[in-house]
Amino acid sequence: MRVERIKKVRRDLPSVGEVDTGLLDDVIKKYSGKKGIMIPVLQETQLVYGYIPAEAFEKLSRELHLNLADMYGVATFYSQFRLKPAGKNIIKVCHGTACHVQNAGNITQALEETLKITDGETSPDRLFTMESVACLGCCSLAPVMMIGDDTHGNLTGKEAVSIVKKIKLQNSQSLSGLTDNK
Amino acid sequence: MGTTRVIVGLGSCGIAAGAGKVYERILAVKEAESLDFQLSRTSCVGMCYREPLVEIIDDSGHYLYGDIDEEKAIEILNDHIAGGSPVREYIVSTDLYDTPGKSYFDGQVRIALRNCGMMDPGVIEEYESRNGYSALKRLVNENIPASRIIQEVLESGLRGRGGGGFYTGLKWKFTLNNKSGVKYVICNADEGDPGAFMDRSLLEGDPHSVIEGMIIAALAVEATDGVIYCRAEYPLALKRLYSAIEQAGEKGYLGRNILGREGFNFDISIKEGAGAFVCGEETALIASIEGGRGMPRRRPPFPAASGLWKKPTNISNVETYANIPWIFQNGSAEYAKYGTEKSKGTKVFALAGKIRHGGLVEVPMGITINDIVFKLGGGIPGDKRFKAVQLGGPSGGCIPAYLSDTPVDYDSVCATGAIMGSGGMVVMDESTCMVDIAKFFLDFTEKESCGKCTFCRIGTKRMLEILVRITEGAGEEGDIEKLGELAHQIKDSSLCGLGQTAPNPVLTTIRYFRDEYEAHIKEKKCPAKVCTKLITYEVFAENCTGCTVCARKCPVNAITGDRKKVHAVDQDICIRCGICYAKCKFDAIILS
Numbered sequence: 001m002r003v004e005r006i007k008k009v010r011r012d013l014p015s016v017g018e019v020d021t022g023l024l025d026d027v028i029k030k031y032s033g034k035k036g037i038m039i040p041v042l043q044e045t046q047l048v049y050g051y052i053p054a055e056a057f058e059k060l061s062r063e064l065h066l067n068l069a070d071m072y073g074v075a076t077f078y079s080q081f082r083l084k085p086a087g088k089n090i091i092k093v094c095h096g097t098a099c100h101v102q103n104a105g106n107i108t109q110a111l112e113e114t115l116k117i118t119d120g121e122t123s124p125d126r127l128f129t130m131e132s133v134a135c136l137g138c139c140s141l142a143p144v145m146m147i148g149d150d151t152h153g154n155l156t157g158k159e160a161v162s163i164v165k166k167i168k169l170q171n172s173q174s175l176s177g178l179t180d181n182k
Numbered sequence: 183m184g185t186t187r188v189i190v191g192l193g194s195c196g197i198a199a200g201a202g203k204v205y206e207r208i209l210a211v212k213e214a215e216s217l218d219f220q221l222s223r224t225s226c227v228g229m230c231y232r233e234p235l236v237e238i239i240d241d242s243g244h245y246l247y248g249d250i251d252e253e254k255a256i257e258i259l260n261d262h263i264a265g266g267s268p269v270r271e272y273i274v275s276t277d278l279y280d281t282p283g284k285s286y287f288d289g290q291v292r293i294a295l296r297n298c299g300m301m302d303p304g305v306i307e308e309y310e311s312r313n314g315y316s317a318l319k320r321l322v323n324e325n326i327p328a329s330r331i332i333q334e335v336l337e338s339g340l341r342g343r344g345g346g347g348f349y350t351g352l353k354w355k356f357t358l359n360n361k362s363g364v365k366y367v368i369c370n371a372d373e374g375d376p377g378a379f380m381d382r383s384l385l386e387g388d389p390h391s392v393i394e395g396m397i398i399a400a401l402a403v404e405a406t407d408g409v410i411y412c413r414a415e416y417p418l419a420l421k422r423l424y425s426a427i428e429q430a431g432e433k434g435y436l437g438r439n440i441l442g443r444e445g446f447n448f449d450i451s452i453k454e455g456a457g458a459f460v461c462g463e464e465t466a467l468i469a470s471i472e473g474g475r476g477m478p479r480r481r482p483p484f485p486a487a488s489g490l491w492k493k494p495t496n497i498s499n500v501e502t503y504a505n506i507p508w509i510f511q512n513g514s515a516e517y518a519k520y521g522t523e524k525s526k527g528t529k530v531f532a533l534a535g536k537i538r539h540g541g542l543v544e545v546p547m548g549i550t551i552n553d554i555v556f557k558l559g560g561g562i563p564g565d566k567r568f569k570a571v572q573l574g575g576p577s578g579g580c581i582p583a584y585l586s587d588t589p590v591d592y593d594s595v596c597a598t599g600a601i602m603g604s605g606g607m608v609v610m611d612e613s614t615c616m617v618d619i620a621k622f623f624l625d626f627t628e629k630e631s632c633g634k635c636t637f638c639r640i641g642t643k644r645m646l647e648i649l650v651r652i653t654e655g656a657g658e659e660g661d662i663e664k665l666g667e668l669a670h671q672i673k674d675s676s677l678c679g680l681g682q683t684a685p686n687p688v689l690t691t692i693r694y695f696r697d698e699y700e701a702h703i704k705e706k707k708c709p710a711k712v713c714t715k716l717i718t719y720e721v722f723a724e725n726c727t728g729c730t731v732c733a734r735k736c737p738v739n740a741i742t743g744d745r746k747k748v749h750a751v752d753q754d755i756c757i758r759c760g761i762c763y764a765k766c767k768f769d770a771i772i773l774s
Contacts, residue, residue: 038473078456096376140230140540
């Protein structure tokens with residue numbers, strides 16, 4: 001069943017701090033009084049925070065008159081929703097049929113070894129969250145992974161690792177660039 | 183001159199292959215060197231195996247260049263545009279002479295895909311210049327009554343392309359006959375079947391034909407609101423849909439009093455799916471649009487009587503709608519010319535897996551699997567033996583090579599135990615283990631089962647457990663029979679299509695590849711050498727040069743041996759990751 005999809009997040013992650021529920025006011029305004037809003041509301045909440053914090057559930061429930069249990073039921077039913085904070089880059093490794101027969105397992109394995117996290121986990125530096133997904137629809141380029149909105153095809157484990165390392169490098173460069181500017 | 187056009191294919195797969203960079207580079211060169219050509223973008227023409235694709239149309243003809251990177255793009259600009267001589271070695275298809283890529287297009291009949299890769303999907307005028315919205319205009323201007331529109335669809339013989347295969351015209355008729363002030367037209371773009379990407383390509387490449395199809399459906403069933411339920415995993419398709427709907431609204435194809443017809447009001451909104459395979463089932467999809475968990479309900483009542491918000495609803499697949507404008511432009515008789523007696527028209531297939539020319543093909547119904555795999559798909563790469571095709575994803579089945587002269591139509595495919603499905607066709611060769619494939623699909627459906635029906639929820643889990651133990655060498659005598667029994671119970675006792683079809687991959691692989699199951703269970707062997715617990719990696723002493731690469735790459739240090747001496751694998755430590763096998767340059771690691 002789908003409920004099993006809630007993945008544990010490592011305990012050693014630094015805490016994310018207070019959740020600013022004021023960020024939800026626009027979402028509430030947009031959907032107030034409309035019907036069939038549960039999924040889009042949760043989707044936009046996740047866009048704001050990268051996941052759906054408990055505080056957001058409570059505020060949305062109060063102000064949009066959504067049943068808290070229904071919200072939790074929906075949030076745990078669909079694979080898109082995260083109840084725990086995710087990394088800055090979400091790596092979706094495709095495990096669709098075409099990718100499976102073209103050895104998508106190797107990609108996951110190589111990334112797991114490099115990032116030292118398993119499927120569904122977030123790296124300690126919060127840079128990456130790794131997820132297996134059913135199909136990204138780029139089957140003729142199998143095996144495929146998607147980072148953010150960018151799709152990478154015809155991968156080998158090695159190429160996947162070098163893409164991830166490049167992002168890591170860019171990130172540290174932009175961070176050091178920020179401190180230099182200061 | 184000045185009429186030369188350069189068109190870059192920017193579908194998801196093209197972009198993944200690097201087409202975005204190629205486009206930027208061409209644009210930069212055009213501006214810097216003020217070369218005289220018109221640069222535009224299009225979507226996927228379906229030839230995914232040669233992406234990125236760049237097309238040049240000039241006075242001399244039509245050239246499609248494949249596998250283009252930034253350097254090759256510059257070369258083409260210099261030689262072809264500036265120098266006037268096409269770069270023959272990169273051309274995959276042209277109207278001037280025969281090329282190897284020609285056979286890929288020659289066997290196709292492009293109706294649903296008529297505009298994909300032929301125009302810029304982001305510009306409504308390009309769609310209009312290709313006869314777009316002309317069907318809708320004619321129906322509105324000539325005041326064709328709803329019953330005649332439906333009659334035309336019925337006569338075309340069009341059946342639901344999402345996999346169900348129900349007659350589209352009949353569905354429309356039922357929806358029309360249920361009177362209500364509010365009715366809905368829904369487009370099912372929740373393409374969850376792993377291994378299928380027809381709908382993604384269509385929405386990215388030609389969103390307007392889907393929208394026009396939906397407007398015509400609305401006209402026919404007297405609907406007031408439209409919803410496109412599209413997977414959130416398709417960001418580019420969503421982006422193009424949003425922009426297409428906006429443009430159609432500006433042109434008066436959507437909104438109030440469409441094309442001046444008093445009282446013809448229709449608007450389309452988009453719902454982004456949140457990731458649940460079961461939402462492809464129509465009643466689950468409706469539950470999801472209403473904001474709940476996407477769980478199916480009992481039918482009847484069918485959506486045509488009581489669908490979204492309990493109003494009459496027509497729900498069809500992306501490809502079905504994309505066919506509609508063509509049928510009204512060319513007539514139902516023209517459409518019915520293609521196909522077989524009971525399966526009319528064409529079907530789009532997403533060819534993937536162990537195939538040379540993977541991509542999107544549209545073929546007349548009734549073509550054989552052989553023709554698709556070998557004539558269009560170019561056969562199996564690496565001289566391996568063709569073993570089976572998987573049709574219909576997790577709901578479908580594997581059709582073995584010896585049945586590959588089966589014509590592809592709804593009824594013939596059903597007779598093999600597979601289903602037509604939405605059009606995913608994954609080709610498998612001798613290196614694919616059929617038990618592993620059955621396990622793969624069961625793992626998928628077990629996770630995606632919504633949990634409502636006991637047999638689907640628990641039965642798929644029990645079946646998966648049996649398959650896991652078979653692939654791990656712990657299979658028992660009688661397991662095949664147990665799988666069969668569970669399969670029939672799940673089929674008989676599940677409410678929706680997901681459960682009713684979930685056992686199909688197992689049943690068809692048992693039916694056609696029983697010997698592989700028996701090899702796993704009795705001999706504890708995986709004939710395709712895929713199931714890791716049943717294989718061993720060994721050093722083939724004659725080939726081993728003692729280069730130490732394997733020993734250094736082994737993640738668990740299971741390989742030992744001195745430099746220039748034959749190495750050995752310690753089977754107790756080996757985790758069978760296959761790294762040594764992949765790394766050895768001398769074929770000295772063997773699988774057994």
